Amino acid sequence: MKRFAELYAAIDATNKTTEKVQAMVEYFKSAPPEDAVWTVALFTHRRPKRAVNSTRMQTWAAEMGGIPNWLFGECYDAVGDLGETISLVLGESSLGEPAPLHEWMEQRLPELARIPEEQQREKLTQYWRELDRAGRYALNKLIGGSFRVGVSQELVIRALSIASEVPAPTIAHRLMGDWRPTPAFFQALFDGDTQGSNISCPYPFCLAHSLESSLLQLGSIEDWHADWKWDGIRAQLVRRDGQTFVWSRGEELITERFPEVADIGTWLSDGTVLDGEVLAWQDDKPRKFLDLQKRIGRKTVGKKLLQEVPVQFVAFDILELDGVDVREEPLSMRRAKLTQVCDANIPNLRISPTVTAESWDDLAAIRETARDRNVEGLMLKRLDSPYLVGRKKGLWWKWKIDPLTVDAVLIYAARGSGKRASLYTDYTFGVWDGDKLVSFAKAYSGLSDEEIRKVDAWVRRNTLEKFGPVRTVTPELVFELAFEGIQLSTRHKSGIAVRFPRIARWRQDKPKEEADRLSDIKAMLLENGG
Amino acid sequence: MGKELLTVTERGIYCEAGDFFIDPWRPVDRAIVTHAHSDHARWGMERYLCSDESLLVMRRRLGDEAKIDSVPYGEVLTWNGVKVSLHPAGHILGSAQVRVEHNGQVAVVSGDYKTEADTTCTPFEPIKCHLFVSESTFGLPIYRWSPQEEVYADVNAWWRSNQAQGKASLLLGYALGKSQRALSGLNPEIGPIFLHGAVQGLTEDYRAQGVQLPPTKVIGEAEGKFDWSQAMILAPPSANGTPWVRRFGDHSTAFLSGWMAIRGARRRRAVDRGFVLSDHVDWPSLLSAIKATEAERVWVTHGYSATVVRYLQEQGLDAKVLETEFEGEQDDAAVEEVSE
Numbered sequence: 016m017k018r019f020a021e022l023y024a025a026i027d028a029t030n031k032t033t034e035k036v037q038a039m040v041e042y043f044k045s046a047p048p049e050d051a052v053w054t055v056a057l058f059t060h061r062r063p064k065r066a067v068n069s070t071r072m073q074t075w076a077a078e079m080g081g082i083p084n085w086l087f088g089e090c091y092d093a094v095g096d097l098g099e100t101i102s103l104v105l106g107e108s109s110l111g112e113p114a115p116l117h118e119w120m121e122q123r124l125p126e127l128a129r130i131p132e133e134q135q136r137e138k139l140t141q142y143w144r145e146l147d148r149a150g151r152y153a154l155n156k157l158i159g160g161s162f163r164v165g166v167s168q169e170l171v172i173r174a175l176s177i178a179s180e181v182p183a184p185t186i187a188h189r190l191m192g193d194w195r196p197t198p199a200f201f202q203a204l205f206d207g208d209t210q211g212s213n214i215s216c217p218y219p220f221c222l223a224h225s226l227e228s229s230l231l232q233l234g235s236i237e238d239w240h241a242d243w244k245w246d247g248i249r250a251q252l253v254r255r256d257g258q259t260f261v262w263s264r265g266e267e268l269i270t271e272r273f274p275e276v277a278d279i280g281t282w283l284s285d286g287t288v289l290d291g292e293v294l295a296w297q298d299d300k301p302r303k304f305l306d307l308q309k310r311i312g313r314k315t316v317g318k319k320l321l322q323e324v325p326v327q328f329v330a331f332d333i334l335e336l337d338g339v340d341v342r343e344e345p346l347s348m349r350r351a352k353l354t355q356v357c358d359a360n361i362p363n364l365r366i367s368p369t370v371t372a373e374s375w376d377d378l379a380a381i382r383e384t385a386r387d388r389n390v391e392g393l394m395l396k397r398l399d400s401p402y403l404v405g406r407k408k409g410l411w412w413k414w415k416i417d418p419l420t421v422d423a424v425l426i427y428a429a430r431g432s433g434k435r436a437s438l439y440t441d442y443t444f445g446v447w448d449g450d451k452l453v454s455f456a457k458a459y460s461g462l463s464d465e466e467i468r469k470v471d472a473w474v475r476r477n478t479l480e481k482f483g484p485v486r487t488v489t490p491e492l493v494f495e496l497a498f499e500g501i502q503l504s505t506r507h508k509s510g511i512a513v514r515f516p517r518i519a520r521w522r523q524d525k526p527k528e529e530a531d532r533l534s535d536i537k538a539m540l541l542e543n544g545g
Numbered sequence: 546m547g548k549e550l551l552t553v554t555e556r557g558i559y560c561e562a563g564d565f566f567i568d569p570w571r572p573v574d575r576a577i578v579t580h581a582h583s584d585h586a587r588w589g590m591e592r593y594l595c596s597d598e599s600l601l602v603m604r605r606r607l608g609d610e611a612k613i614d615s616v617p618y619g620e621v622l623t624w625n626g627v628k629v630s631l632h633p634a635g636h637i638l639g640s641a642q643v644r645v646e647h648n649g650q651v652a653v654v655s656g657d658y659k660t661e662a663d664t665t666c667t668p669f670e671p672i673k674c675h676l677f678v679s680e681s682t683f684g685l686p687i688y689r690w691s692p693q694e695e696v697y698a699d700v701n702a703w704w705r706s707n708q709a710q711g712k713a714s715l716l717l718g719y720a721l722g723k724s725q726r727a728l729s730g731l732n733p734e735i736g737p738i739f740l741h742g743a744v745q746g747l748t749e750d751y752r753a754q755g756v757q758l759p760p761t762k763v764i765g766e767a768e769g770k771f772d773w774s775q776a777m778i779l780a781p782p783s784a785n786g787t788p789w790v791r792r793f794g795d796h797s798t799a800f801l802s803g804w805m806a807i808r809g810a811r812r813r814r815a816v817d818r819g820f821v822l823s824d825h826v827d828w829p830s831l832l833s834a835i836k837a838t839e840a841e842r843v844w845v846t847h848g849y850s851a852t853v854v855r856y857l858q859e860q861g862l863d864a865k866v867l868e869t870e871f872e873g874e875q876d877d878a879a880v881e882e883v884s885e
């Protein structure tokens with residue numbers, strides 16, 4: 016419990032992602048598996064149920080602290096959090112080594128929830144005496160039914176990956192589904208053997224940067240492959256051992272959401288992994304992302320929706336064929352392999368066609384038709400490029416037609432006005448500057464009523480702080496913002512001025528780390544003469 | 546009951562029998578000033594009296610023109626038959642409690658005080674009295690300080706960890722008192738220590754007064770492209786986020802204050818770390834200090850005075866709130882600047 020409480024406090028003490036990850040890495044490297052596994056469980060949204068009601072906690076803490084109830088109330092007012100107030104009014108009084116986390120989670124807390132009030136009082140006050148301030152705070156959060164931690168699942172995965180040297184997607188996969196927090200599970204999580212057992216595992220996605228230099232600097236067009244930049248859900252289709260898995264870029268398993276895509280798997284030979292995009296498709300053309308969005312939120316889809324918004328998988332790369340990892344081969348060879356696979360006329364599978372052009376000028380002209388095709392622009396990839404991990408510069412570029420959209424993270428929310436006065440509808444968005452989010456634009460409109468209600472409920476649950484009508488929220492939700500105008504500006508803190516921003520859509524498919532970076536936006540604006 | 550020994554007028558706490566004020570907030574002829582913080586030592590008094598230990602910093606604060614007398618702790622002056630003496634308050638260098646005695650009645654005005662002894666000023670001394678006027682800046686049971694050695698160890702560990710990450714350490718605290726106390730806890734073997742201009746002069750005063758402090762440099766002594774990544778820089782909170790800090794390049798910021806005990810307050814501040822270190826009494830020390838005076842009556846000034854008064858009354862003491870203009874109430878930047 017001591018280690019866990021220290022980790023919990025360390026994460027709380029910093030707003031820097033790198034420091035949070037570092038603290039977790041150190042913890043996961045050193046904590047005994049039987050405890051560490053509970054930390055993984057608690058940090059990946061397995062919140063413990065309330066074990067003791069808060070009125071009782073308050074009364075017993077006041078008693079133990081030797082202060083009258085009214086004074087405890089004053090303290091609570093000053094602090095604003097019951098668990099913290101209790102940990103503070105009791106002062107430092109830890110008695111020796113507290114019980115390890117797994118004992119708390121497996122025995123003490125379940126027992127505490129079960130026993131009658133008088134015994135509860137006795138136990139809990141004894142526990143408070145046993146723990147130091149940080150431990151008491153963590154305990155109060157665990158029993159108060161409001162346990163939260165300032166790290167996303169992805170950060171936990173990143174830390175586990177660093178600590179174990181097991182790739183993040185493997186960790187992500189191992190954490191999926193229903194598992195029990197046993198030491199054996201934790202050891203399996205850290206198992207370096209990533210082959211074999213893990214048949215569903217996707218490869219880390221190769222990502223592209225926005226084109227920031229002149230096309231001419233890319234050299235001869237003959238060294239490049241161009242295809243459309245699709246506006247759907249980036250996904251890997253994995254077929255191994257007679258099973259199919261569809262992974263989104265957020266390393267989320269979306270197989271069940273898109274049965275049409277899952278069906279493609281039955282046509283593929285074992286040991287095939289395709290990279291591509293899930294798109295709503297109609298009349299030989301993708302539909303707008305907005306249509307696809309109807310499918311995104313649903314875990315299971317009914318017949319009606321399947322008919323209304325059918326999807327297809329547009330493949331643009333192949334990462335594994337016949338069980339062999341082909342990512343090191345040049346793109347030209349991979350395309351040849353991909354073409355063979357896609358030529359088999361498999362329902363719902365199509366290849367992302369090569370866009371051919373004689374010159375960069377011709378290609379630029381073709382790019383202008385992107386809007387009519389419901390695509391975002393072009394992708395430029397060097398024909399000799401391997402499929403790299405992450406976002407490496409120079410080999411893959413995205414060349415979007417419309418520089419006027421930015422993916423940004425919701426950081427503040429305020430109440431609206433008029434009929435929306437009771438809802439949080441006025442948002443401030445941030446983009447990444449290093450590992451910080453800088454506030455960048457405000458937007459009031461663009462979401463459907465249903466989405467507004469969802470965001471409103473989310474804001475209330477994820478408030479970090481309140482300043483009058485404004486709430487600071489956990490940075491997590493990503494939105495695509497569109498603008499009438501966007502340009503470089505020295506007068507704005509972010510260095511960018513925007514005109515008439517509105518929310519183009521809620522990118523529920525994007526993790527916050529994938530929101531745009533200030534440097535990329537500026538580079539793009541420079542490129543576009545902004 | 547006869548006349549009160551002390552009253553509060555619109556100018557400040559007044560002793561009619563001796564015709565002097567204690568920490569007045571409007572111009573008066575004769576002011577006894579407990580310590581040099583700006584909400585206690587104000588401009589415009591005809592004559593000031595402070596402790597010997599306080600004289601240098603008081604002079605720096607009030608300027609050359611001010612008429613300031615000083616006395617050693619414990620020396621008794623008699624004004625109009627009223628006995629006046631100053632006694633250590635342990636808050637900052639030279640801080641004093643004012644003891645006033647007349648017709649067998651003793652009143653003590655605490656000023657700001659702290660009972661934990663530290664090396665930058667003479668430790669607090671409890672004084673028996675009939676009437677005790679106490680501050681209550683941190684008068685809630687949630688405020689319980691850890692021993693200062695633990696805080697110093699945390700600060701030094703933070704410094705080392707910043708060094709390991711190639712970051713300068715910018716430690717923010719009130720320029721008078723907090724900065725010198727922080728300095729006294731720093732381990733100079735870790736790296737060079739630099740002082741902001743606002744901290745520099747006051748620190749020299751501390752040294753001149755015989756306080757032992759680790760060696761420091763002024764920012765200007767760093768030449769050309771100095772590598773700040775190993776350095777500790779002490780600065781007032783107002784320096785944070787100003788162009789002045791840019792010279793340090795990549796750096797981590799921390800704030801030293803009793804307010805940092807509360808998570809919300811830590812998060813509201815745009816700093817990377819909050820260290821809980823205060824020059825005021827915490828809740829348990831406040832109660833024990835009041836008890837040690839054996840006073841029958843307690844008047845409570847700036848801070849959570851209403852709360853403390855209600856609590857004391859429930860304990861059977863004759864307590865009341867004293868409305869003053871000491872600025873101890875807001876839990877924000879202003880109070881951190883003024884009251885600590």
Ligand SMILES: [Zn+2]
Binds near residue numbers: 580636883
């Ligand atoms: Zn003071």
Ligand SMILES: [Zn+2]
Binds near residue numbers: 582657847871872884
């Ligand atoms: Zn004060």
